[in-house]
Amino acid sequence: MGETAELTVGERTVRLTNPGKVYFPRRGFTKLDVARYYLAVGDGILRALRDRPTMLERYPDGVEGESFFQKRAPKNLPEWIPTGRISFPSGRHADEICPTEAAAVVWAANLGCLTFHPWPVRRQDTDHPDELRIDLDPQPGTGYEDAVWAAGELRPVLEGLGLRGWPKTSGGRGLHVFVPIEPVWTFTQVRRAAIAIARELERRAPRRITTAWWKEERGEKVFVDYNQTARDRTIASAYSVRPRADAPVSAPLRWEEVPDARPEDFDLATMPVRFRELGDVHADMEGQPCRLEAALELAERDEREHGLGDLPYPPEHPKVKGEPKRVQPSRAKK
Numbered sequence: 001m002g003e004t005a006e007l008t009v010g011e012r013t014v015r016l017t018n019p020g021k022v023y024f025p026r027r028g029f030t031k032l033d034v035a036r037y038y039l040a041v042g043d044g045i046l047r048a049l050r051d052r053p054t055m056l057e058r059y060p061d062g063v064e065g066e067s068f069f070q071k072r073a074p075k076n077l078p079e080w081i082p083t084g085r086i087s088f089p090s091g092r093h094a095d096e097i098c099p100t101e102a103a104a105v106v107w108a109a110n111l112g113c114l115t116f117h118p119w120p121v122r123r124q125d126t127d128h129p130d131e132l133r134i135d136l137d138p139q140p141g142t143g144y145e146d147a148v149w150a151a152g153e154l155r156p157v158l159e160g161l162g163l164r165g166w167p168k169t170s171g172g173r174g175l176h177v178f179v180p181i182e183p184v185w186t187f188t189q190v191r192r193a194a195i196a197i198a199r200e201l202e203r204r205a206p207r208r209i210t211t212a213w214w215k216e217e218r219g220e221k222v223f224v225d226y227n228q229t230a231r232d233r234t235i236a237s238a239y240s241v242r243p244r245a246d247a248p249v250s251a252p253l254r255w256e257e258v259p260d261a262r263p264e265d266f267d268l269a270t271m272p273v274r275f276r277e278l279g280d281v282h283a284d285m286e287g288q289p290c291r292l293e294a295a296l297e298l299a300e301r302d303e304r305e306h307g308l309g310d311l312p313y314p315p316e317h318p319k320v321k322g323e324p325k326r327v328q329p330s331r332a333k334k
Contacts, residue, residue, distance in 0.1 A: 005032055009039055009078040012103035016110045023062040024247040034241060035109045040272035042102030044280035047238040052118035053084040053096035055234055058111035063243045073097045084123025086231050087256040089277045089317045098123040114241045117234035129190045133235050136175045138262045141220030144263060145176040150222040151258055152208055157200050162292040166285045171242030171250040178237055180289045191229040193292045195311055195312050196299035198224035213312045214328055227314050241268060
């Protein structure tokens with residue numbers, strides 16, 4: 001194979017360097033295969049990324065080489081790819097790429113980007129999320145089947161609060177459920193709603209679900225990672241390729257598929273076939289935004305009646321008023 005290749009993506013021509021470089025040795029997938037994959041699912045991943053400030057997870061030498069997360073837009077960014085300025089909890093800011101066409105995704109794939117990590121906001125308003133994202137994370141001693149079970153319990157919790165969730169595989173052992181919302185609440189409010197949802201799920205299934213931030217307290221349960229809604233926390237987008245040996249992808253699912261679908265069903269080779277047959281099964285998601293009043297009322301009731309206030313933030317966040325001590329329990333006891 002030659003040293004360069006060109007792909008036509010919409011009205012753009014995207015040039016690939018070293019297209020034959022092997023990115024997934026076990027499967028033999030190359031950089032060109034990754035780029036062609038993103039071209040095949042272009043409408044789907046663009047729906048997930050459109051106008052969102054996006055961090056790039058890059059593997060320029062493939063999954064067995066070194067990798068890094070790129071928050072700031074690359075210096076060689078084409079003029080046709082816009083950026084959005086986001087503010088970190090530290091007060092610093094960065095300009096991140098905001099794809100508005102599929103060609104931007106293929107262009108990033110040429111840089112070795114496998115996984116796209118979009119913020120839950122649009123570049124026009126980076127302080128008000130339009131997605132509440134729930135990460136069902138199986139802990140040691142549990143597995144994907146436990147996350148599937150938890151998702152089945154989560155669905156009626158959401159519906160009872162007037163919310164509709166859209167599930168997808170993480171590409172690993174867990175499941176993600178995204179809830180589109182009106183962009184009128186702050187990150188703090190959205191996180192508060194996520195905590196209330198997680199606590200209600202935990203109440204219904206305390207032996208299998210946990211909201212414990214500290215790993216030593218979680219046990220063999222599924223952790224509902226409420227901090228994925230904190231500012232500067234992101235989740236791999238739908239259709240993103242994950243950096244694992246068999247080249248799995250994060251696959252959007254319909255609820256009726258969740259019980260039987262398995263992460264290994266969706267990879268660089270199989271997802272284009274599924275997409276060609278079914279299209280983007282989450283295509284209607286952003287057209288059905290929900291409101292958080294009921295979830296926030298639940299949070300207020302938890303605090304008023306049960307004394308359940310805030311939970312710890314991630315370690316890189318500044319201390320927040322009302323937050324519990326950010327100390328590992330076993331150390332605190334000492």
